[in-house]
Amino acid sequence: MKTDAEESAHLYHEHSERHPVAIHDMTVSYNRKPVLWDVDLDIPEGRLVGIIGPNGAGKSTLMKAILDLIPRTSGDVMIYGKPHREQCRRVAYVPQRESVDWDFPVDALDVVTMGRYTAIGWCRPVTRKHREVALEALRRVGMEPFAHRQINQLSGGQQQRVFLARALAQQADIYFMDEPFAGVDAATERVIMELLRDLREQGKTVLAVHHDLQTVPEYFDWLIMLNMRVVAAGPTRQVFTRDNLHKTYGGRLTVLDEAAQAVAMTPR
Amino acid sequence: MQSNDFIGDLWRLLTLADYNTRIVLFGAAILGFGAGIMGCFMMLRRRAMISDVVSHAALPGIVAAFIIMAGWPSGGKFLPLLLLGALISGLLGMGCVHVIKTYSHIKEDAALGIVLSVFFGLGVALLGIVQQMHVGSAAGLETFIYGKTASMLAADAWLMAGAAAVVVLICALFFKEFRLLCFDPEFAKSQGWPVHGLDILLTALVVLVTVIGLQAVGLILMIALLIIPPAAARFWTDRLVVMVMVSALIGAMGAVMGASVSALYPKLPAGAMIVIACSIIFAFSFMLGPRRGLIHGMVSQAALSNRIARQHLMRAIYECMEASSPERLEPYGKPALVSLHQLTASRGWSDRKVKELLHAAARDGEVEIEGWPMLRFTPEGLKHARTIVRNHRLWEWYMITHADVAPSHVDRNADEIEHVLGAAMVAELENSYAISSQSGGFPDSPHRLDIPMAETTTDKS
Numbered sequence: 001m002k003t004d005a006e007e008s009a010h011l012y013h014e015h016s017e018r019h020p021v022a023i024h025d026m027t028v029s030y031n032r033k034p035v036l037w038d039v040d041l042d043i044p045e046g047r048l049v050g051i052i053g054p055n056g057a058g059k060s061t062l063m064k065a066i067l068d069l070i071p072r073t074s075g076d077v078m079i080y081g082k083p084h085r086e087q088c089r090r091v092a093y094v095p096q097r098e099s100v101d102w103d104f105p106v107d108a109l110d111v112v113t114m115g116r117y118t119a120i121g122w123c124r125p126v127t128r129k130h131r132e133v134a135l136e137a138l139r140r141v142g143m144e145p146f147a148h149r150q151i152n153q154l155s156g157g158q159q160q161r162v163f164l165a166r167a168l169a170q171q172a173d174i175y176f177m178d179e180p181f182a183g184v185d186a187a188t189e190r191v192i193m194e195l196l197r198d199l200r201e202q203g204k205t206v207l208a209v210h211h212d213l214q215t216v217p218e219y220f221d222w223l224i225m226l227n228m229r230v231v232a233a234g235p236t237r238q239v240f241t242r243d244n245l246h247k248t249y250g251g252r253l254t255v256l257d258e259a260a261q262a263v264a265m266t267p268r
Numbered sequence: 269m270q271s272n273d274f275i276g277d278l279w280r281l282l283t284l285a286d287y288n289t290r291i292v293l294f295g296a297a298i299l300g301f302g303a304g305i306m307g308c309f310m311m312l313r314r315r316a317m318i319s320d321v322v323s324h325a326a327l328p329g330i331v332a333a334f335i336i337m338a339g340w341p342s343g344g345k346f347l348p349l350l351l352l353g354a355l356i357s358g359l360l361g362m363g364c365v366h367v368i369k370t371y372s373h374i375k376e377d378a379a380l381g382i383v384l385s386v387f388f389g390l391g392v393a394l395l396g397i398v399q400q401m402h403v404g405s406a407a408g409l410e411t412f413i414y415g416k417t418a419s420m421l422a423a424d425a426w427l428m429a430g431a432a433a434v435v436v437l438i439c440a441l442f443f444k445e446f447r448l449l450c451f452d453p454e455f456a457k458s459q460g461w462p463v464h465g466l467d468i469l470l471t472a473l474v475v476l477v478t479v480i481g482l483q484a485v486g487l488i489l490m491i492a493l494l495i496i497p498p499a500a501a502r503f504w505t506d507r508l509v510v511m512v513m514v515s516a517l518i519g520a521m522g523a524v525m526g527a528s529v530s531a532l533y534p535k536l537p538a539g540a541m542i543v544i545a546c547s548i549i550f551a552f553s554f555m556l557g558p559r560r561g562l563i564h565g566m567v568s569q570a571a572l573s574n575r576i577a578r579q580h581l582m583r584a585i586y587e588c589m590e591a592s593s594p595e596r597l598e599p600y601g602k603p604a605l606v607s608l609h610q611l612t613a614s615r616g617w618s619d620r621k622v623k624e625l626l627h628a629a630a631r632d633g634e635v636e637i638e639g640w641p642m643l644r645f646t647p648e649g650l651k652h653a654r655t656i657v658r659n660h661r662l663w664e665w666y667m668i669t670h671a672d673v674a675p676s677h678v679d680r681n682a683d684e685i686e687h688v689l690g691a692a693m694v695a696e697l698e699n700s701y702a703i704s705s706q707s708g709g710f711p712d713s714p715h716r717l718d719i720p721m722a723e724t725t726t727d728k729s
C-alpha cells in the first residue's frame with residue numbers, strides 16, 4: 001500500500017522526467033534568512049528561458065540552488081527526473097565573469113578545455129581529441145584566433161565568449177548562464193544570442209539571468225519573473241506584462257517605463 | 269689566517285666535500301622544491317596563509333611531544349615524534365580556524381590571526397616551562413622557531429625527500445583537478461567534482477610540507493618558502509605547468525643558497541637566510557620578468573609615450589598643412605612647408621619638445637628640415653601621417669557614434685583600426701563619415717564638423 005504522499009511524489013517524478021528542470025517547493029536561505037520562498041517550477045525543454053527580477057531578487061541564488069552549489073533549506077530539484085549529482089554531465093554552467101581571477105596563469109584554450117574535464121575523468125591527461133572539441137567550441141564563439149592568448153589579455157566580451165565556449169565544450173543538454181550579457185560589447189552580445197538560438201534549435205534548454213528588460217521579448221521565449229518568490233513563469237508573450245513587471249519590480253518607475261515600451265514594441 | 273679558514277670552508281662547501289654538507293644541501297633543496305610546488309597551488313587557491321597557521325600552531329605540539337619523551341627512560345629527542353606532535357597541534361589549529369569561521373561571524377583572516385597567535389603564545393609558554401624544568405636538552409627546541417639546517421641528519425633528509433616525492437606524484441596525478449579547483453571552484457562543483465575533497469587533499473599536502481620543513485626553516489618563516497617562490501615564478505610565465513616548475517626550482521635554489529650561508533656562518537639562522545635568498549630571487553624576477561616585470565613595464569610605457577608623441581606630431585603637421593595648403597595634401601609631388609611656429613602655436617607645445625620630436629622624426633626619414641624653422645614631410649612621412657590622421661578620426665567617430673561601448677573594450681593604441689574593429693566596421697565608419705562630411709574618401713576631423721550629437725547617439729543599429 002502506498003500512502004497518498006508517496007503516490008503523489010511518484011507521480012511528480014514521472015512527470016518531471018520530461019522537464020529539463022523541475023523544482024518542487026524549494027526554499028533557500030542564507031544565515032537562516034530565506035532569500036527564495038516556495039519555488040515551484042517546471043521548465044519546458046528546448047526553450048530560451050530568461051530569469052529577470054530586481055537586484056537581490058535571488059536570480060543567481062535560484063541558479064546555484066538548482067546546481068547544488070548552495071544548500072536548499074527545503075524542497076527538491078530534478079534535472080530530467082534525477083537529482084543534479086546524477087546528471088552533472090548534462091548540465092553546463094557559465095558563472096558570472098567576475099567570479100574568477102582572470103590573472104590566473106592559463107590561456108583561453110586551457111579554460112575551454114576545463115569543460116571537458118568531467119568527460120576526461122579522474123587523473124587522466126587532456127588528450128588531443130578533447131582539445132579538438134575545445135577548439136571547435138572556441139571556433140563557434142569566434143575566438144579561435146585567441147586560443148593561446150593569456151586570459152587577462154582578453155577584453156570583457158572575449159572573456160565572456162571563452163566562458164561560453166567552455167560551456168559548449170561540455171556538450172550538455174541544459175545551459176545555465178549567470179548574466180551572460182553583463183558588460184559585453186555589442187558584437188559579443190550578437191554572437192552570444194546567435195549561439196543561444198543555435199542551441200535551442202538543437203533542442204537544448206538555456207536558462208539565463210538577464211538584466212536588460214528591453215531585450216527580454218526579443219531574446220527569450222520563456223520567462224521566470226522573480227522577486228524572492230516566483231511572481232510569474234511561462235511563455236514570454238503571456239507573462240511579460242505591465243502588471244507582472246509591477247509586481248516584480250515594485251515602484252521602480254523608470255525601469256517600468258522602459259519595460260512598458262518594450263512590451264509595446266513586441267511583435268504579437 | 270682566518271680568511272684562509274673561510275676560503276677553506278667555502279671550498280669544502282662548494283665542492284660538497286663533507287658528507288654532512290651534502291646531506292644538508294640535499295635536504296634543503298628537496299624541501300624548497302616541494303614547498304615551491306605546493307605554494308603555487310595554495311597561492312592560486314588563495315589559501316597560502318593556512319601554512320602560516322599550521323606552522324605556528326605546531327609549536328605547542330612539538331614542546332608537548334618533547335615533554336612526553338623526556339619522561340621516557342631513553343629520553344632525548346626523536347624527530348618523527350616531535351613532528352607528529354607538530355602535525356597534531358597544527359591540524360588542531362586549522363580545526364579551530366574552521367570552527368571560528370563557521371560558527372561565528374568572524375571572517376577568515378581574523379580567525380587565522382587569532383588561532384595563529386594563541387597557539388604560538390601557548391607554545392612559547394610551554395617552552396619556558398620546559399626550560400625551567402631542566403629536563404633533557406631543551407635548547408634544541410628553539411631550532412624549530414628560527415630553523416637550523418645544520419642539525420639535519422641523513423634520516424631527516426630522506427624524510428624530506430619522501431615528502432617531496434609524495435607532493436610531486438600527487439600534483440602530477442591531480443594536476444588537471446587542482447588547476448580546475450584553483451581557477452573556478454564553483455564551476456568544478458557544478459560539474460560534480462568533489463571540491464571539498466580536493467581542498468582537503470591540497471591542504472594535507474601543504475601541511476605535510478610545512479611540518480617536514482619546520483626544523484630546517486623554522487616555524488616563523490616557513491610561510492615564506494611557500495609564498496615567495498610561486499610569487500617570483502609568476503613573473504616568468506603565463507602557464508601553470510611552467511609556473512609550478514619554475515617555482516619548485518626557485519624554492520630549491522633559495523633553500524640551497526640560504527643553507528650554504530648558514531653553514532658558513534653558524535650564527536646566522538638558516539630560515540632567515542633562506543628567506544633572504546628567496547627574496548633576492550623574487551626582487552630579481554620582479555625587476556626583470558618579461559611582460560609582468562617592472563623594467564619591462566617601464567620600457568614599454570616609455571615606448572608607448574614616444575609613439576603617441578610621434579603620432580601627435582605627425583597629426584599636428586598634417587593639420588597645419590590642411591589649414592594652410594589643403595591642395596598639397598595628396599601624396600604626389602613635394603609636400604608643402606610648415607613652420608615650427610605654426611606647430612607650437614597649434615599644440616601649445618614648447619619649442620624644445622617639438623624640436624626633439626622633429627629630430628627623431630627626421631632620423632626616421634619622415635620629416636625633412638629645410639633650415640629652421642621650416643620643415644616638410646617626406647613622401648613616406650606624409651603617407652604615414654595620412655594613416656595616423658585617418659585612424660585617429662575614425663576612432664573619434666567611433667567613440668561618438670558608439671558612445672555606449674565601454675572604452676575599456678577597445679584598444680585605442682592599435683596602429684590599424686582594422687585590427688580592432690574589423691574591416692566591416694571600418695567601412696561602416698568611413699561611410700557614415702562620408703555622408704556627414706560630404707567630403708568622400710578621407711575623413712574630416714569631427715571637431716570641425718557640426719554634427720548634431722542627438723542624431724548620432726540615438727542611432728544604435
